[in-house]
Amino acid sequence: MTKASKLEDIPFAETMAREPEAPPLRDLVSSNADARSVAGIYWLRQTKDGVLNTVFHHVLRLCPSAFVSEFGQSLVPLMRWSYRHKIFPKRIARNFNALTAGRWRDREAETKALNRWWQNIARTISEFCIVNSLWKTSRIELEGEEHLKRALQQGGPVIFTSMHLATWEALFVAIHDGLAGPSVGPYQPETNRFKNRIIHAIRRERNQYLFPPGQRSAYLLRRLMTSGRYSMTIFIDEVRDKQVHLPCFGRPAPTKGNAVVAVKIANTCGGTLLPVYLTRTGPARFKLVFTPPIERPTTDGPYDVAGTVEALNGVFEPIVLRNIEEWYMLGELRLPKSFEESPYARHLAGEYGSRIDA
Numbered sequence: 001m002t003k004a005s006k007l008e009d010i011p012f013a014e015t016m017a018r019e020p021e022a023p024p025l026r027d028l029v030s031s032n033a034d035a036r037s038v039a040g041i042y043w044l045r046q047t048k049d050g051v052l053n054t055v056f057h058h059v060l061r062l063c064p065s066a067f068v069s070e071f072g073q074s075l076v077p078l079m080r081w082s083y084r085h086k087i088f089p090k091r092i093a094r095n096f097n098a099l100t101a102g103r104w105r106d107r108e109a110e111t112k113a114l115n116r117w118w119q120n121i122a123r124t125i126s127e128f129c130i131v132n133s134l135w136k137t138s139r140i141e142l143e144g145e146e147h148l149k150r151a152l153q154q155g156g157p158v159i160f161t162s163m164h165l166a167t168w169e170a171l172f173v174a175i176h177d178g179l180a181g182p183s184v185g186p187y188q189p190e191t192n193r194f195k196n197r198i199i200h201a202i203r204r205e206r207n208q209y210l211f212p213p214g215q216r217s218a219y220l221l222r223r224l225m226t227s228g229r230y231s232m233t234i235f236i237d238e239v240r241d242k243q244v245h246l247p248c249f250g251r252p253a254p255t256k257g258n259a260v261v262a263v264k265i266a267n268t269c270g271g272t273l274l275p276v277y278l279t280r281t282g283p284a285r286f287k288l289v290f291t292p293p294i295e296r297p298t299t300d301g302p303y304d305v306a307g308t309v310e311a312l313n314g315v316f317e318p319i320v321l322r323n324i325e326e327w328y329m330l331g332e333l334r335l336p337k338s339f340e341e342s343p344y345a346r347h348l349a350g351e352y353g354s355r356i357d358a
Contacts, residue, residue, distance in 0.1 A: 005227040007209055017189030017196040017212045050194025057198050060129040065139060069283035072126025073119045080118060092331045098339050099324055102349035116325045120280060127167045127284055132206050135174045144290035151293045156270035157225055160233040161262050163316050164328040166280040172233055174288050176208045180231040184209045184224050186217060188238055225269040234262045236312060237329045244333045247317035250344025259309045267302040275315045279323055291315055
């Protein structure tokens with residue numbers, strides 16, 4: 001295995017998500033229901049969705065940024081209609097209601113807020129087409145730059161930790177192209193191979209190395225970060241075992257996953273953990289917010305893994321709750337059945353009750 005410690009040593013193809021082996025075309029008419037289903041998903045559904053996504057991507061990227069964002073929002077009724085028989089829209093509604101119970105004046109206000117979640121997601125999907133231009137065209141403003149400067153002054157690499165808020169890919173772009181690049185990191189591939197090809201092309205265009213899951217990727221990231229040449233951007237609200245483990249929302253803090261990886265890499269390379277997040281300020285316009293760096297127990301000592309994961313949750317949980325209408329992972333979260341009766345949920349309702357939103 002090559003001991004790569006520079007991006008120049010790594011073929012960009014290493015960042016491409018592995019594609020599943022194509023099932024035989026004859027399986028489309030197989031008597032085996034499972035084989036027929038797998039072939040149908042691969043050859044029909046994913047191909048149809050992939051062709052549409054590819055066409056829209058290449059057309060929309062030629063359009064003005066605000067138009068692209070508004071176009072995405074205009075598709076919300078069609079999007080929700082096409083998902084009307086799926087399970088996940090019901091999960092989204094339940095999660096939204098559970099995490100915002102007591103926040104709204106009435107049912108109508110709650111419904112409008114959930115509609116805004118769908119509108120943000122639709123905008124985000126469209127904005128991927130023009131995401132590489134957002135930093136260059138000054139559509140991302142900054143807040144808390146003093147925290148970034150403080151983290152950079154620590155001397156070691158900066159590990160940017162974040163959540164999937166607003167058009168989160170724009171956070172990758174801003175850090176890599178403008179603030180602390182080159183920046184590397186991991187990512188979770190999409191289930192559709194065509195979407196992965198589009199995302200890969202977008203990242204290749206800005207020459208950013210983001211790696212799919214796997215031991216090879218973990219090895220490369222560790223080598224790159226210990227070289228001291230790069231920053232790292234990592235989203236710690238990833239899906240693992242069909243669940244989003246951070247924010248905790250009253251559940252036990254995770255003992256594995258991206259948050260743990262971020263802490264361990266920071267310890268390995270002597271880096272500084274810097275929480276950062278993105279919020280939407282308008283059509284294809286965003287604010288990138290830096291929070292204070294996570295403090296170490298001692299100046300020169302390592303981060304305590306469990307304590308630091310708790311600290312990261314303490315930073316991001318209130319941020320996600322405040323910006324719940326922009327949190328993409330709401331659709332992947334699976335709250336316990338008894339969540340609404342939990343002490344955490346009752347505490348949330350009490351907090352909201354003291355400051356009702358419109």
